[in-house]
Amino acid sequence: MRRSNLNLPRFVGNSILACSLVATVLVGDVGAAREAVNPLTREYTITIDPTALDPPTWWHVPGVTPLIWTKDPITYESYKTTDVREIKLKPGEYRFGTFTFDFAFLVTLEGKLEFDRTLAQCVDGLGTARLVIRCSHTQPYK
Structure with missing residues (x-):
């Protein structure tokens, strides 16, 4: 049986980190979009x-x-x-x-x-x- 060079725990950890970073960026962009108000609608x-x-x-x-x-x-x-x-x-x-x-x-x-x-x-x-x-x-x- 051939053994893979893939270190599964490290791969999973890096994947979770990458997903977390992407989610943080997306949530940050949504928050920024929510804060941006059209100046014509401000009362x-x-x-x-x-x-x-x-x-x-x-x-x-x-x-x-x-x-x-x-x-x-x-x-x-x-x-x-x-x-x-x-x-x-x-x-x-x-x-x-x-x-x-x-x-x-x-x-x-x-x-x-x-x-x-x-x-x-x-x-x-x-x-x-x-x-x-x-x-x-x-x-x-x-």
């Missing part, structure tokens, strides 16, 4: 402060908050300008609106606000996560 807390608006009214961010145009805001859960609210927004373009005006604003990939600089007399919060509305209409005051 940021944005504070909306319309408390300076006079007279008080209702406001909305279409697609995010209860609409003020389609339902009776008094009996529906519409947001009043007398309250500061925090809402969750993903990066993208949105509109803030009341019954008398609206304007576009953008949430960046970093969760900061951008809007047209011509609104500076009426809107604060550029580069922050807090949108402060001070005017009941957005036409510049002169």
Whole structure:
């Protein structure tokens, strides 16, 4: 009978070690993939402060908050300008609106606000996560 040069215990040990290393790499890659989040799906807390608006009214961010145009805001859960609210927004373009005006604003990939600089007399919060509305209409005051 011919004897094999194969050392079975060493072969089994090396095979187990190789399988363990492969499994560790695969699990590590799955973990890394799980941690990688699409930046467009991340939600940021944005504070909306319309408390300076006079007279008080209702406001909305279409697609995010209860609409003020389609339902009776008094009996529906519409947001009043007398309250500061925090809402969750993903990066993208949105509109803030009341019954008398609206304007576009953008949430960046970093969760900061951008809007047209011509609104500076009426809107604060550029580069922050807090949108402060001070005017009941957005036409510049002169």
